[in-house]
Amino acid sequence: MITFYPGPSKVYDEVGRYLHEAFESGVISANHRSTAFMQMLEDAIRNLKTKLNVPDDYEVYFVSSATECWEIIAENLISDASLHIYNGAFGEKWMEYTQKLTGSARSCFFEANEEPDLNAVTKLAANEIICLTHNETSNGTALTSEFLNTLRAQCENIIAVDATSSMAGVVLPWDSADVWYGSVQKCFGLPAGMGVMIVSPKAVERAIAVGNRSHYNSLLFIRDNFLKFQTPYTPNTLGIYLMGRVMKQVLPIETVAEQTHKRAQDWYKFLPENGYRLLVENEAVRSETVVAVKDSKERIVAIKKAALQAGIVLGNGYGKDKEVSFRIANFPAITDSEIRTLKDFLVSFSSK
Ligand SMILES: *Cc1c(COP(=O)(O)O)cnc(C)c1O
DSSP states (O other), X not given: OEEOOSSSOOOXXXXXXXXXXXXXXXXXXXXXXXXXXXHHHHHHHHHHHHHHTOOTTSEEEXXXXXXXXXXXXXXXXXXXXXXXXXXXXXXXXXXXXXXXXXXXXXXXXXXXXSOOOGGGGSSOOTTOEEEEXXXXXTTTEEOOHHHHHHHHHHXXXXXXXXXXXXXXXXXXXXXXXSEEEEETTSTTOOOSSOEEEEEOXXXXXXXXXXXXXXXXXXXXXXXXXXXXXXOSSOOOHHHHHHHHHHHHHSOOHHHHHHHHHHHHHHHHHHHHHTTOEESOOOGGGBOSSEEEEEOOHHHHHHHHHHHHHTTEEOEEOOGGGGGGEEEEEOOTTSOHHHHHHHHHHHHHHXXX
């Protein structure tokens, strides 16, 4: 079975070997306050920062999931309000989670085929946080670096970005936001069970000003521990080991992103040429890591079923277009030969 599900998704082929290495090394039996663990955590963070080109002064924390980051942000960084700019299901969920916790989440919805309207971002309160979804996994759209850079230049507010299905697959404009987060089961090509949170010095300052030390998700408490290469609770040691190992293996993000870009261009050309309709019409806002295809409900059911029979898992639709779309992950761990298999299947299905 090969999978194109956009999360949990295909893990790097080498993960099998690394699992065995982790066992052999003994580190997965080590105490999380031991030197062996701390060294391993330090290596994992260093490898990640090096390969993804994260600015030196941004800090990296491993948490449980991207969903947990919604809570961490709400409890530690939002003192007044938050403005959620989104066009799909994940951005909306983030807003809803935040609204339940803070009661002060504002929505700014935009259409899937459009870029968000920067004019909507002018009436911000001084401490309001801007929340964006870099790659909207539900509908296969993405924000451009130009948009993020322009937004950054236009206001002083803290910007938090959900990059769950793009981090480690494309180049992110780190300096254009203060909080970036994702989870490992997407472009990282790792088994599910961990979130990655990357924060700027300005976000740390805000967390200090807010001063939350009373929750499990206290960012200050998480940070105190990570500064010592420890974690507040007994962590996912195996997940951290695999992160360090995979980040050591992968090529620098510029190279990985080049491949993601080429493969995405190729999908966006191949699909319409072979009778498939793309969910996102505006090329400028198409995601490079999640490709969404639109069709009738009946045909979507038929394609997914035939794919399964051919040993291929396609991603279900998600959110509003759940029934009338399927999604193809364009994540780095997927091999050229797997892509060829899917293309052959799609060609033969459409010619029926
Ligand atoms: C997958 C996903 C999430 C949720 O990730 P979890 O690891 O399940 O918490 C959040 N946001 C986006 C954009 C996603 O793609």
